[in-house]
Amino acid sequence: AADTKINVGALRFTSHAASFVAMERGYFKDEGLDVSFKFFQAAQPMAVAVASRDVDYAVTAISGGLISLAEKGATKVIGGALLEEAGIDGQKILVSDAAFKAGVTSPAGLDGKTWAVTQAGSSFHYMGSKIAAKENAKLSFKPLQKVGAIIGAMKSGQVDAWSIVPHIAKPLDKGGAVHIIGNVADYIPNYQVTVVFTSADNATNQRANSQAFLRAFSRGAADFNAALVDKTLGEAAAEDMVKLVHKYVYVDRPYEKAAPSIRNGAMRISTGAALHSSSIKDQLNWFKSEKLIKQEISYDTLVDSSYVEQK
Amino acid sequence: MDLQLKNIGHQYGDLDVVRGIDLDIPRGKIICIVGPSGCGKSTLLRLIGGLERPIEGQVLQVGTPPADSINPLTFVFQDFALLPWRTVEGNISLVLEDHGLSGKEMEAVISDVLARTNLSDFRKALPKQLSGGMKQRVAIARALAVRPAVMLMDEPLSALDSQTRELLIDDLVTLWTREPFTAVYVTHNLNEAVRLGHSIVVLSRRPGEIREIVNIELPLADRTLGNHQLEEHQKRLWQIMREEALAADQELIDD
């Protein structure tokens, strides 16, 4: 299949770098895919866009919306992407300055605090719940819809705690208005943060294309991991990678300002797009326990496990 | 073409407005209809002009209208009813456009009626630039443009101040004298009625019935301000109407 036209949905985040690398280094072309990117401001419309066939493949966190769409027979998860791995710089647990001064210097002190989420059923909600469960703490969750609103609320001390990717967490911490008090990876090991998904039709009827996409995506992921996560290729290769990513992320900032943010944002992307099924099952169970999705939804409703290795 | 009203009666819902009106409107005469306010004068005129269908009785056209008449029954309204977004000229062409006249014919008609109403200089003016008297002269020009067999005039002068009214009465008399037209002229002004009417129909208060028909023989051109014979007619009409008018004025309006 030479030059099959496909649309790939993306957010302008470092966590989507695998696709950008595959595009820039011609891996998609090698697979006979003619990719054009569709950029979104939020993950949720991207899931809907895959369901409506406007976008063929996309990467996002597992959300209630994504599961509902799978339940309606519209979408399928076919591979894994971002991964929390002990030892690699991952998502951070943050507290506001006020909470920090009041003694919440480690996640153990979170009991009775407020935890910011964008929406019920978002990954923030899941992380908060898991951390609270581990620490035996009671959290109250504040839905604030937008990351910007959460940052505002954190800075002004109106919510106590939050978790977020490192490239947002670190500069905030440096600014002094919030403090990093822990790593998500310590609480949710092997957390499959984001997954690759496509429409049910693509998953069942366009196997060749889907496999081709996953192959190219995996090559991009491997390059990215080697350059910025494992740093096995040296500084020059790292800088090359940062420059590549900068074409898509923080485009309106000068390179010098963008580079640290991109480096900070580097997290492991699953090798070979492997899926950590135990993590996904855990997330599904959590959604059910929160009554956010129907109880009868199973792992196979959500995931087409015939594509990649299931860990 | 004459008009005949046969036992006309009309109601709005439960409200009896006019009742048992029999009337002949002969060619070339001006019939004035007077009566206290709310007695159904305007309604009667709308019935005559086919803007409303009488619930009882018939309005008959006797004979055929002249062949060159574009709109045999033509209204002139109290509030002028000019389109404010069209010029004087445009307001006249409006009523000619639907009748397949050529541009030249239209132009000729417009120039003619504007000349007859002394409006030639104001051809391009918008209604907002005109005084009330001029506006009503445009409305009269527009009515003349369609060569009506009968002009139906609903208090054409009562929105004007009395000086302008005086001037326009003269205009109408001149127009009629030059070329007699048939008209039904509704007014509540007895002075106007005796100045313009060949016969004057007095309606009772609502439901409007014909109280009396007064014929005035004096030629229109001789009916000048302060003519004694006219004064007598006017005084007599006022006596007929005074009580009806008083009662009509003292009625509460219920919504």
Added chain:
Amino acid sequence: MDLQLKNIGHQYGDLDVVRGIDLDIPRGKIICIVGPSGCGKSTLLRLIGGLERPIEGQVLQVGTPPADSINPLTFVFQDFALLPWRTVEGNISLVLEDHGLSGKEMEAVISDVLARTNLSDFRKALPKQLSGGMKQRVAIARALAVRPAVMLMDEPLSALDSQTRELLIDDLVTLWTREPFTAVYVTHNLNEAVRLGHSIVVLSRRPGEIREIVNIELPLADRTLGNHQLEEHQKRLWQIMREEALAADQELIDD
């Protein structure tokens, strides 16, 4: 209390409206002001009543108003200017409320003026329920309620149909005969002017200057419809004014 106008002149921007008006308004007389439309009659009245400040000249109050006068200079407007959301009674109490009358006094005044204008039965009616004639009688009752030294009436009858106008002229004559009041009465209706005016001031077209002052000696009560002497006065006034009126009517209005 008399009023004296001394060399009054007024402009709106570049527009010269009235010019060099000298006039005495003596106690107990009705002065009518007539003139072509737009000649500044209303402006002159507003200057007299202190609603506008004359650019040239002075309006003087000679003597003090009677002690019981609540509002010495009181207007009666052409459009009645009744508050549509207040009843007849409420519209009258409006003008008394700011003057510290007790409830009882207010009640007495209201009953009195309503009786004088034959409106006692319509006390609780809203303006929308009243005919035009009744509305103007409410406005007159309201003016009487403040016991004016001078009534300033701006075409009080010209929004009414001619039958109602006829009735209200009688009312005004009766009111004046029973208890003479001072009034400046602006109108464009010469018939009204000769029926109500002790003297009639004729203004020229804009800028309004005094063309002539006509005094009529005949007592108001004797000035009936069709009176020959009045007809003569009216005819004479119309001759003075005809050309001015014609010119005023043919003017284009520029915005």
Added chain:
Amino acid sequence: MTEPAERQKLVDFRGGGFVPRSNRWIGLLIFVAILIAVEIGTRTGFITSLTLPIPSDVFATFVELWRSGLLWKHLVPSITRLIVGALFGVSIGITVGILIGLFSIVRAGLAPVIAAIFPIPKIALLPLFVIWFGIDEGSKYALIAFGTFTPTVVATYGAVDNVDRSLIRMGQSFSLTWLSIVRKIVLPGAMPGILSGLRISLAIAIILLVAAEMLGAEYGIGAYILEAGSLYDLERLFVGVAILSILGVTVSAAINWVESRLLNWRV
């Protein structure tokens, strides 16, 4: 009776028309027809479940919401926010509108500012509302108040401008005090315009409920809709939307009622 030589005919009728009247029953019928069409379409699969929910499922969801008592838990805070927010926005809006209507200086200073802030989308300012008013009820009230404020101001000063100047001159001619003129003539005269402005402001207030409840709201119709949207739960989404729609119709009916009471003096 008539001359035999002359042809007689009835005068042609050419009036009538151009007075459309609304008819409640037809309106209801159309609603029901649309619902039935969608029901059949979704049940037969002609309309996919991604596009629209099945109306009867929506209704069932609504009944469930009602039975569970959650309906009130969502409705009460939303209505409270509506009332408090709109009360602030409308009362400040009317006050400012009247000041603009009465004083040249205020008009010169504020009218352009109002015109400039009108087209600002309130959701764009959400992050700032968090800082300015917090994430509790304060910011929700503020957002709704801010959204109702501008249209109320514009409607009010338009209404004051439209008060018949001849009534004001009348008041002056009877030497009424300035305050009397404002209280007894300007305010009641502006009332019809203010009330019809309220129709728009309150519709906007309902629309803004969703935006307001983006900020840390656990309960509320807006929060309910947002959650349903993020879970792509179409039944609940449509229940929420239908509730807002009913709310809008109710508010409009309430204004009708106030108008029929307060403005019965209108012709």
Added chain:
Amino acid sequence: MTEPAERQKLVDFRGGGFVPRSNRWIGLLIFVAILIAVEIGTRTGFITSLTLPIPSDVFATFVELWRSGLLWKHLVPSITRLIVGALFGVSIGITVGILIGLFSIVRAGLAPVIAAIFPIPKIALLPLFVIWFGIDEGSKYALIAFGTFTPTVVATYGAVDNVDRSLIRMGQSFSLTWLSIVRKIVLPGAMPGILSGLRISLAIAIILLVAAEMLGAEYGIGAYILEAGSLYDLERLFVGVAILSILGVTVSAAINWVESRLLNWRV
């Protein structure tokens, strides 16, 4: 000259007032004054940097945006969306409004439906718009069209209702055809009402730009604002808001101009 016994005095002046006029200069002055106050407030730290950005920084950001050429990259798609969406919404809205104004059946059927969909917040339906109209320009046009549609319909049928019936009767009395009456009397007569409705619809269209560009928009003022908001970048947020505000003022000025041209017949 005058009788010495009688006291003379000038008649009291009691008119005037109640005619506020706007004055562009004062308006501008107030704007500048507010800006300077905020500038001083933020620079001295009296207003914290969390609350408001420093105006001069906002201006610098704007200049930078302009220099980088990105301004046009954002502005062009947004304005295209505005124009296309509003064109659809307004033209369909006017058509439907006129039909409602002219025909009883249409009115009975559609007027209540319009009243019911008016208070539905468009952002609540965002997920559905993606399904219905895709993520490309289609859904953005649709959202803006939908948002302008309802107010336009309401304004238009109100305007048609307000066309002077006596003019229509005049047309009938001259035996004009139905189509002539609609074209030459009803439409021009409704124009003032339609244009003033447009003022509101177009303001709403600008507001909806932000909602529309939540859906897969790379460039656009709304997308720019959303991105700035999600990064809590106040300078850029305010640049975006200011652009929308200027857009709103421009559109309003454009309508003024059209009115002065098209409606010069008004008194």
